[in-house]
Amino acid sequence: NAGVTQTPKFRILKIGQSMTLQCAQDMNHNYMYWYRQDPGMGLKLIYYSVGAGITDKGEVPNGYNVSRSTTEDFPLRLELAAPSQTSVYFCASSTRTDHNEQFFGPGTRLTVL
Amino acid sequence: GIQVEQSPPDLILQEGANSTLRCNFSDSVNNLQWFHQNPWGQLINLFYIPSGTKQNGRLSATTVATERYSLLYISSSQTTDSGVYFCAVELKQAGTALIFGKGTTLSVSS
Numbered sequence: 423n424a425g426v427t428q429t430p431k432f433r434i435l436k437i438g439q440s441m442t443l444q445c446a447q448d449m450n451h452n453y454m455y456w457y458r459q460d461p462g463m464g465l466k467l468i469y470y471s472v473g474a475g476i477t478d479k480g481e482v483p484n485g486y487n488v489s490r491s492t493t494e495d496f497p498l499r500l501e502l503a504a505p506s507q508t509s510v511y512f513c514a515s516s517t518r519t520d521h522n523e524q525f526f527g528p529g530t531r532l533t534v535l
Numbered sequence: 536g537i538q539v540e541q542s543p544p545d546l547i548l549q550e551g552a553n554s555t556l557r558c559n560f561s562d563s564v565n566n567l568q569w570f571h572q573n574p575w576g577q578l579i580n581l582f583y584i585p586s587g588t589k590q591n592g593r594l595s596a597t598t599v600a601t602e603r604y605s606l607l608y609i610s611s612s613q614t615t616d617s618g619v620y621f622c623a624v625e626l627k628q629a630g631t632a633l634i635f636g637k638g639t640t641l642s643v644s645s
Contacts, residue, residue, distance in 0.1 A: 453631075455632055455633075457632075457633075462637075463637060464539075464621055464623070464635030464636055464637050464638055465621075465623075465633070465635045466635070467632040467633075470631055470632055472631075480632055481632075510576060512578065514633075522565065522566050522625060523566070523568065523580065523583040524566075524568065524623075524633055525580065526570075526578040526580075528576075528577055529576055529577070529578070531576070
């Protein structure tokens with residue numbers, strides 16, 4: 423199992439550009455999450471999904487969109503990138519059973535200039 | 536909302552020393568996890584420990600859910616233990632995402 427994979431690892435965007443961060447998991451997990459981590463801080467939830475076709479906002483959703491067309495994939499879309507979106511983005515997944523341990527991908531480091 | 540507080544914020548150790556990291560949380564939780572973020576930014580699952588005690592090699596963790604705290608013990612620390620240790624909790628009432636503390640930054644020197 424590859425676990426949770428994310429692409430790209432690094433990206434630099436100009437203000438106003440858009441991009442999609444990819445996330446995939448091969449553990450057949452129903453729940454998937456996007457977090458962002460700003461320097462010196464813990465992670466904050468952007469969006470999450472409880473299954474294909476179902477998504478919901480987290481703590482910091484503004485400026486982002488998500489979709490969940492399959493169990494495996496959960497892409498995060500940035501429209502009109504802003505310097506405030508410079509951060510490290512982590513995708514995670516979990517089974518959402520009694521043992522709801524979350525597993526994280528390696529992260530995408532995004533810089534908006 | 537729920538607060539997750541970690542202490543100490545920073546810790547400097549000599550190789551071979553022991554340490555205890557603490558996580559206090561302000562509400563009932565379904566899930567508590569400890570992570571190690573290494574210097575390359577990777578988040579590594581250490582423990583899934585909503586209650587009780589677990590051990591994995593030189594690391595162990597204890598969560599006392601009724602008193603709303605968790606402890607992470609690192610024994611005989613090594614330079615590879617350096618990095619940031621995060622505690623994260625999932626709310627019992629809302630259950631879904633993890634809420635992270637700000638972390639404890641550990642530096643182990645040889």
